[in-house]
Amino acid sequence: MEISKTYEPIEIEKKWLNFWEEHKLYHSEPNNSKPFTIVIPPPNVTGSLHMGHALNNLLQDIIIRFKRMNGFNSCWVPGTDHGGIATQNVVERILKKAGILRENIGRDKFLEEMWKWRKETGDTILYQLKKLGCSCDWDKTSFTMDDRRSKSVNYAFTKLYEKGLIYRGERIVDWCPRCGTALNESEVEQEDEKGKLWYIKYPIQNESDKLIIVATTRPETMLGDTAVAVNPNDERYKKFIGKNAVLPLVNRIIPIISDEMVDPKFGTGAVKITPAHDRNDAETARRHNLVLIHAIDKEAKITSFIINDLNGQPIKNFEANELIGKDRYEARKILIEKLKEKELLEKEENYVLPITRCYRCDTATEPLISKQWFLKMNGMAKRAMESAKTEETKFFPEKWLKPYLLWLENLKDWCISRQIWWGHQIPLWYCMNCAGEHILGTLDDKAVSIKWMLETLKLTPQQIKEKVKDYEVGNINIDSKGVFASEKQPEKCPQCGKSDFIRDPDVLDTWFSSALWPMSVFGWPEETKELKYYYPTDVLVTGHEILYLWVARMIMMGLEFRNNVPYHDVYIHGIVRDSKGKKMSKSLGNVIDPLGIMEKFGTDALRFALAYQGIPGRDMQISDENFLMARNFANKLWNVSRFVMMNLDQNAVILPPLASLASGGSSAKNLDDLELTDKWILSELNLTIKNVTKAIEDYNPSEASRLLYEFIWSKYCDWYVEFSKTRLYGNDEKTKSTTQKVHIEIIEKILKLLHPIMPFITEEIFQNLKKQSKSIMISDYPKYDESETDKTADEEIREVIEVITAIRNIRSEMNVKQSDLVDIIIKISSDESEKIINENKQYINSLAKVKEIKFSKTSEKPKLSASAIIGNIEIFVLLEGKIDLEKEKKRLESQIHKINQEANVCAAKISNKNFLEKANPEEVERVKQKLQELYDKKKKLEEIVKNLDIK
């Protein structure tokens, strides 16, 4: 045999990757069999695959391969996601290093760069998925921004717009000053940080001796204050309600109002109200019809708007001039100094406050009022909740249902517009004629409209389009007049018939297209045959971090557009963490690169390690130890199959049994000369089939992996293979042939069971064994057969194994050389046991290095021997000249000690009246029997020890 002693994965993986692809074994077409469909959570084209992706895709591949082998028309649709802000940031950063700024090259040029990037990284990611062994149908590869998917997006947007579900609103949004865009609540991260609470004195108008003190964590926002609020029941401040305060440094006159929202116990019980920069304050302002003043702009700098009073008129005694144009934090410092100078700062305290940061660039966000497009969520959320409650969608593990429902219940309208360039540009058009009067935004600090640009600036419609597109003109601020959604570039304005349009420059939230993904990959909204056949899909496999961002929205869109959920099962797995429990991230520098692992340990080892750690409902920590264990396991499998192949007579034995086994049915069980070890291992295999199948169906890859590891290593390799050697190396051709057949059956079924988890090594061994071109990938998964379970064999083999282990133990304890054979005498009180031991003598001889076994009926104890007791079997290992009697005595006494401890526990139970009365009878019987056994064993051991003393 020229097969290497260790498994060398690299070449083998390459070979089968090509083979599978050449034969299009991944490909699926609608046909008459039952489909099983998974749509990939498309990885962002931000970079290369990380361990989280590896896990996510591995789990999908396990299911897909498993189902394929179980006769389903398995289809796994791959693809990538454009990734919105995340991807744009990456490219911006790279361009910046080359000295290129997005603003300078303009939208079109920048997008060209983006597409170049996406081509490269998209290809890399797909290549990496292939390397991982993912059996996706690559012919169906999609991208969220390709033509087909863009059509779906435009269609969906237009339909939702026409239904009146999309509206433009003015809301406080978290604005990232670095990325220059609004962020969704799910795109920000909150963290508690050490800060300060400043107590600032606001003088009361016309009562210069009186003050109202407010506490704030963000003093710079006071520049935009338009009120001070107190609780209506707060006795301290009742006298001030209705009066005015003078905003320090700005000298704006602002009203003192009362509102239930104010907590009298916090701070001073008086709150400054900054409606343009705080969610709460915006609400309060709405209730009290307060004016809002922008104090901070989109770059987080202090604006000039603060010079206006509540009526929009310039303030006369304005003292804060130098703050205008300063960064928010710098302004804060100056402000505090100035307040100190004027003795308007009462005090400052240390305080821990929540800071909201952009999840991509980590910049502290600025709450800003801005115009955004929103999708109404109320109705859609209700339907999604219904579908979850009626189990149209089931969550695995179930614990995710509750948070999911809770999230839907509190769902606010979805802000779907983003002020970036990379994404689906919103398919809304503004007629330059009809919408001409409306304010488009600001240009050089002036409010501008289309009409103004046409007439005053004398710009051409084309120039205006460019200015809007590149965001030279700020937020579009048009109301419904002259606005319409259209899937394609409109030809004529339905209102005036003219054909000069500006397209809304915003793009859609990246999750908008993701939400349509399970439908769009099959060509929706067209009723394609794929859509009819594969949709709804079967299961969505994803990490819990995007349960809300993505899963919930897909379900809502599915219900909205097709009246059904896009999948019936949602399988939520854990997040991969490093060995310290931290989430892997590039910035922390704790990422383990799956490609590196694949090279070092092999792809199958990576897969097995991840599957092994993939415990439902838990995040997982992963380290080199896991990969090492998996690599060793792969090697074990490799070698045991080498062993089997080395022991086959190539032409005589291998082909006939394999031909019959190929159908998937068992033939070994029908052989007429099966003996105990065969029956036992076949029964164990059968049980493993049952449990592994159940584990995979229950989305428990960890359980499946553990079961296979245990069976293959601890049962098959450690015991059956060793048992079988005496027969394979013997001269009896019949028994030899039987053993070979059993081995072939076991190994073939092991390979199939393991294939979904370890596709490469199993294919390699399978093909070596079979020498046929048919792939294991499309072979039949082993089926559990109840008739093959053999409990008797299991009990009987245990006796043999225990005897062997006991003798080995004695040999080891007594330092008997490996090469020395020993004689043993066995005393058995039961004929049945004697028969079993007698029939399996050869195994005891070979595995425990025994020269001769004698059976004895006398009560006499052989001198100079070490002993062990297994149930009703007494074993005496004859060790003349090798035994240390003192040591033997100690060994036996420590055994007696252990038995005593255990017996005490049992005896206590038996003497407990309550136990006898209340425990179930089977348990009582078990304990009684157990106690009897312990006493018997103890008695025998004590006798032996006594004999030792006599010597």
Add this chain to the structure above:
RNA sequence: GGGCGGUUAGCUCAGUUGGUUAGAGUACUUGCUCGACACGCAAGGGGUCACAGGUUCGAAUCCUGUACCGCCCACCA
């Protein structure tokens, strides 16, 4: 502030409806190159199952509380 999860051998983790002596890998000790495998074989040592109560004949497992760790959600300035 609310919700969820975790705490089991030195380390990383399993442990199904409460019921054998709480398991595995790794690390450790000892002995093995004997015809699959030293990425191996054999034998061993190692745990008050975070803590405190409770339910029960019986608790790692169920309940309550506490501590620490982690995650998610929330408008307390």
